[in-house]
Amino acid sequence: MRKAVTYVSLAIITIGLLMIPLGLEFGKPHHTDMDDYFLRFGQEQTATNNQCTSVTFDFRGFDTLGESTVLFTAVIGVALMFRRFYGGEDDADE
């Protein structure tokens, strides 16, 4: 019973998510106000010629903050994993 419910809900979610891109037409991107705003005002507002940088670092700065934190956490994880190889117990400077 539980398995059937799981499969049915999974199928519903999959079909529902597939309906969204199937409704779009190829070669005609969905029109949003956001991309027009970026293209028209991004250069003046952020004083940046490279609009990719202006989006990733300014309009979506939180995203880049998360990426930096992910990298920081990954490095700390690697350092914890390889800690006993690095120097060993008699390494007193850390």
Add this chain to the structure above:
Amino acid sequence: MGVKMMRMSKIVRISADLLYPFIVIFGWYVIMHGHLTPGGGFQGGAVVATGTALVIVAYSYQDIKTMINKTVLWFQESGGLMLFIGAGLGGLVIGFPFFYNWLANSGSLFGTTVIYGPNPGELNTAGFLPLMNIAVGTEVWGGLTMVLLYMLSGLEKREEA
């Protein structure tokens, strides 16, 4: 040390020494021109870390341990992240929201205005985006080098056993 020294031949070591400054300069060029040309902090930091990786590959672990100070690398990584968050928080002091580009079009550091349309671009523009690029580049440089150093230390102990 009873362990066999795992350094490469003298040709590889001298080539790595010669190439290292150019790779670092190119990586910092990518970081500093992140708001004008393709690239940015992550990409440029990865390029600089590639230069460090070249030196790490060319020399043995015993040589690397004396060459690279890991405390400096830790300070690089955490300092980069702190500079990033600090640049975001700087807008709060003046009265703007978090992560507002408070240096853009201000006329001060990186504050030259840019008009709409194609233009050759200038390095002294883009507000706090160069600061962000420098912060992220420093962090990626320190972080990737730390990962390489720690993994190399694991390899060294495996050889011994």
